[in-house]
Amino acid sequence: MKPIVVLGSGLAGYTLARELRKLNREVAITLVSRDSGDYYSKPMLSNAYTQGKDAAALVLTPAPQMAQQLDITLLTHTEVRGIEASAQCIQTSGGPIEYGRLVLALGADPIRIPVQGDAADAVLSVNDLADYAKLRGVLGSAKSVAIMGGGLIGCEFANDLAAAGYSVTVIDPAAYPLASLMPAQAGQQLLEPLAKLGVAWRFGTAVQAVDKLATGYALTLTDASTVYTDVVLSAVGLRPRTDLARAAGLAVNRGIVVNDQLRTSDPAIYALGDCAEIEGRVLPFVLPIMHGGRTLARVLNGEEARLVFPAMPVVVKTPAHPVAVSPVARDAVGTWQTLASGQGIKMGFLDAQNKLSGFVLTGEFAGERNEMAKKLA
DSSP states (O other): OOOEEEEOOSHHHHHHHHHHHHHOSSSOEEEEOSSOOOEEOGGGGGSOTTTTOOTGGGEEEOHHHHHHHHTOEEEOSOOEEEEEGGGTEEEETTEEEEOSEEEEOOOEEEOOOOOBSTTGGGOBOOSSHHHHHHHHHHHTTOSEEEEEOOSHHHHHHHHHHHHTTOEEEEEESSSSTTTTTSOHHHHGGGHHHHHHHTEEEEESOOEEEEEEOSSSEEEEETTSOEEEESEEEEOSOEEEOOHHHHHTTOOBSSSEEEOTTOBOSSTTEEEOGGGEEETTBOOOSHHHHHHHHHHHHHHHTTOOOOOOOOOOOEEEOOTTSOEEEEOOOTTOOEEEEEEEEESEEEEEEEETTSOEEEEEEEGGGGGGHHHHHTTOO
């Protein structure tokens, strides 16, 4: 029997291997990683600095131990160069690997907004341990940080770095923080608490150019103003890694298109995690990956399993003002209503049938996420 080959050693890849091993101790699993293969919690990258953790401290289980625990063949620092679907074989920097079934757990890349200036290449983004190590290196002698993006990751980094004593400026073309996840009344709740930590907000504008100064950088914004900073961090979102799938002839839209069994347009190939588009949705969060991993493990074990997502609130790690949100689709029909307010706000989204289909909880209400999740339609 040819092995199940998993491409990617992030949360998706390792969750699948772990869940499959719970069901089947005999099936051969080969996991291919382009990096070290060490297991760590990616969500920790955006709030580890204040805790004083370097990249090595974020490793939960080194790669050799993961391979031993899961009884898998683990190939690290191995680049996948192509998928030959008709031959059920992948081409890698270490040679060809045949598969019985292939799982693409490739993750996503940071979106990089093109900017002008002689220091455009100095803009950092953090998507893995190596990126985090690089950020820590430049923060050592810095006093100020400019963050491009006021979404989930941008706000988490802003909270973390401001709490560590840095002067932080968040720059975003939207009108308020977390604009893609929640209405203005909720997003604006973050403004004052993070400002008290040392976060300056610049909305309705974007970075146009980054130029080097004798010390630090000058950022020219699209509103013709200038921000001076020691470090520039981009946190404007993620783009699913789809190049391998597209080159192999698989159906690709925003992500690698899969059905409710995580199967792609090729019956022997599956996709899981940040790279996958599940019935029209790309869900780059922990809980969807965990649920998807459990379902796919059952499918690969020969069971007739289908992925059904429960309510999965997203927790934004901003201790200065906690946030939990069960977002709704951008084209959802309905209205946001304020249910309570105080040191924060509780809002619910009522759909066309007047049923609760989403919510936002901030500040003192953030702890009610499990109770609210039970009420979702």
